[in-house]
Amino acid sequence: MYDVVISGAGPAGSKCAEVLSKRGFKVALIDRDTSWRKPCGGAVHSRIFKYYPQLRNAKFHQISGIAMYSADYHQFKYKWKDTRYYGITVDRLEFDNFLRNIAIDAGAELFDKNLSIDFVTRNKRRIGIKTKYANETKEYLGKIIIVGDGINSKLLNKLGLRKNIEELMFAKCAIMEGENNLNEDFMSIFFKSYKGYGWIFPLSDNKFNIGCGSMGKDHLKYNLNSIYTDFIKDSEIQNYIPRSDYK
Ligand SMILES: Cc1cc2nc3c(=O)[nH]c(=O)nc-3n(C[C@H](O)[C@H](O)[C@H](O)COP(=O)(O)OP(=O)(O)OC[C@H]3O[C@@H](n4cnc5c(N)ncnc54)[C@H](O)[C@@H]3O)c2cc1C
Structure with missing residues (x-):
């Protein structure tokens, strides 16, 4: 049982995992495929360095x-x-992996190649996330569930939060x-x-x-x-x- 289960190890999920892990919470961070490069321009404001001073050493191209x-x-x-x-x-693949690794260094456990497909529900309460991992179904149980798996989230659909295409x-x-x-x-x-x-x-x-x-x-x-x-x-x-x- 985790304190927090987060679906999606993009920038939002990884930052969440980092902050919570640093505060001592046991965090499971789930992603369908961390080797996938998200289609994105990769332009980032230099304010990022305030939140990730480690990035200063990376010598990114300036615009x-x-x-x-x-x-x-x-x-x-x-x-x-x-x-x-x-x-x-930035190259989105490198950037996302960089942010993920900071979350892992802070103590979050990453579960890669896990596609979140639904919530685990008991007595009408959502108590975890159900994933597809290779040919298996896995369950990650947590006291708090965070959905951070982006605009195409399957879990958002399950919650009825995406109204239209x-x-x-x-x-x-x-x-x-x-x-x-x-x-x-x-x-x-x-x-x-x-x-x-x-x-x-x-x-x-x-x-x-x-x-x-x-x-x-x-x-x-x-x-x-x-x-x-x-x-x-x-x-x-x-x-x-x-x-x-x-x-
Ligand atoms: C075409 C385009 C160009 C963009 N260009 C820029 C730009 O230049 N600069 C900028 O700042 N922003 C840009 N954005 C916006 C930026 O991509 C998003 O704001 C940002 O990625 C949101 O981060 P996130 O962590 O919420 O979601 P995401 O980055 O989408 O991360 C979601 C994570 O969840 C994982 N995931 C998805 N579904 C599942 C599932 N079912 N189970 C498990 N894991 C799952 C994915 O693998 C991913 O790692 C662009 C967006 C688009 C569409």
């Missing part, structure tokens, strides 16, 4: 402004005025490496004629995160693979990333 484009590529560019703060760009966004992205014409100090966001956007966020002078997604009802109308391919093959985008051999 000093944003360029936003309308669907017909009119540009609005903004450079941060307050230079005390800036943005950093319009809250979801579907996205696809890649981290590419190679010579490019991007301004490495700026992140770029490209709004689309459908409800959605594409992004290119530099990770260094020759590495960048590129992706695209749609939300609301539009993700039912548009095929994700097609909008991603259309985005990276668009002639305007090709001006920034002209090569065909990005790793």
Whole structure:
């Protein structure tokens, strides 16, 4: 029996696990797959260092402004005025694992490859989380249950807390490496004629995160693979990333 069982070892679940473990609670942290890189731009405010001073040593790429484009590529560019703060760009897989490891170091027990599928219920009380682990079903019992498994949570559905599919966004992205014409100090966001956007966020002078997604009802109308391919093959985008051999 745990004091706290947390479903989801993303940033929210891991921070929760870290704080509770440091206060002496016995914490189980469940994740379906910690080797999965969440589709995400990976842009983070430098205020993160206040909460995770350990990250200062990691020498992340710094961003000093944003360029936003309308669907017909009119540009609005903004450079941060307050230079005390800036943005950093991170590889989400490394970043999430970094935060998870801090929670584990604080004493939380990580249960990886466990897909939370339901609550364990006794006498109408939710007393734990039921998971699928390989071909088995497992139960993690706790005095307090925390659901932190993101926007696609199965447990949220069980609780009836997700009212409609319009809250979801579907996205696809890649981290590419190679010579490019991007301004490495700026992140770029490209709004689309459908409800959605594409992004290119530099990770260094020759590495960048590129992706695209749609939300609301539009993700039912548009095929994700097609909008991603259309985005990276668009002639305007090709001006920034002209090569065909990005790793
Ligand atoms: C396209 C896109 C781009 C984004 N870009 C940025 C950005 O540049 N900067 C920024 O700050 N934010 C960005 N965000 C938002 C950011 O990704 C979220 O705010 C953040 O990930 C939320 O953290 P979380 O811990 O709540 O959930 P998540 O990061 O989603 O973590 C949930 C965790 O739960 C696990 N999980 C899911 N389902 C189950 C299950 N059934 N059982 C067990 N485990 C499960 C997952 O493996 C994951 O580890 C972006 C979001 C999207 C969709």
